[in-house]
Amino acid sequence: MHNKKYDFGSVLDRRNTCSLKWEFCEQVLGVPEVIPMWVADMDFPAPPEVVEAVVKRAQHGAYGYPFIPRSFWSAIIDWMKVRHNWEIKREWLSRCHGVVPALNICIQTYTAPGDKIIIQSPVYYPFFSAVENNGRRVVRNPLRFENGLWSLDFDDLRKKIDRRTRMLILCSPHNPVGRVWRRQELEELADICRQYDLLIVSDExxxxxxxxxxxxxxxxxxxxxxxxxxxxxxxxxxxxxxxxLTTSLVIIPNQRLLTLYKTQLENLGLTVNNIFGLVALEAAYTHGAAWLDELVAYLEENMDYARRYFEERIGRIKFLKPEGTYLALLDCRDLGLPQKELNEFFLKKARIYFDEGPIFGPELEGFERMNLACSRKTLAEALSRIEKAVREI
Ligand SMILES: Cc1ncc(COP(=O)(O)O)c(C=O)c1O
Structure with missing residues (x-):
């Protein structure tokens, strides 16, 4: 292994920095001194190359309307080719102010009120609200959970599709179950969508x-x-x-679908992106690869550390190591607590705030989602709090 260049071990104090993750427990829930391990953001600063690019742009002082330069688009094209072996073209690309806003726009653009949209629950909960808030109908195609592994249920999917079904929203890799779908799984899923003429919105x-x-x-x-x-x-x-910095990408090879998307973006008046988001995106995709490789190795060490800790010292909670994402599910069903008490237990007894399983779907009753994107020191403190609290049940 090459020498490590970046520091993920230091604890970054994020209090009083307008951080949702860090302010919520005290200011909204009214519980102080909680370790927040809920919403999916990380306790690490962005790569130094990204911070430098943003600072440099900030120091320029003039923040008028941005123009998106050619280098922005080529950074994306190069990243997808090198990291994901995916050749994309400039004319497939558009952008948005986040993946969730883009998801809402896709639902508005490609489906009509009353249409049915497939969601593979348990899943990132804004998928449900994006469908329902726009007056479309959620059709659940739940994942199967057998022998500790989550999988797609193709038979159920085929049964759920009817003439009003227009779209499938795929989470790949999957939050919160942590699956990185294999080629064969994706091919079977995509083949069903082709057969029944469904659009696929793939949240990657x-x-x-x-x-x-x-x-x-x-x-x-x-x-x-x-x-x-x-x-x-x-x-x-x-x-x-x-x-x-609320900047996201939308990739649509089909030019008819892309034109419809861009028209809707314009109808909503969302054609201007934040200048710092544009600068950060380009810097991340241009200079961020080495930092990212070290980060992923650090996150996997966190996962293995937590898995061992749960196995060896907190036997009653099962830690499900994900294949990807920095989010892991905790199967707490052996504690025998109803969900409401389970949430209270972690927040008030252990002083850790997780995302409660059932917000992702009823399949996760008795589970919690843990965010491990933090320094090992913070993780160790969290695990020892859980160990102590479980002993006292
Ligand atoms: C699957 C998934 N999609 C989208 C988002 C949020 O995207 P954005 O902040 O760009 O709207 C998250 C954040 O946790 C996520 O897990």
């Missing part, structure tokens, strides 16, 4: 955090035929901890 925001033995495959890279019905939503925001 977690593509960069994938652990040893796994590889992210962009859905649209499967074949030109699948690319023609796939809208890929992604961003460097999870990978490089720049979600607060």
């Amino acid at each position: 925001i977690h593509a960069e955090h994938v652990f040893r033995g796994h590889r992210h495959i962009p859905t649209a890279s499967l074949s030109p035929e699948i690319a023609a019905r796939t809208i890929t939503l992604t961003a460097p925001s999870k990978a490089f901890n720049i979600a607060g």
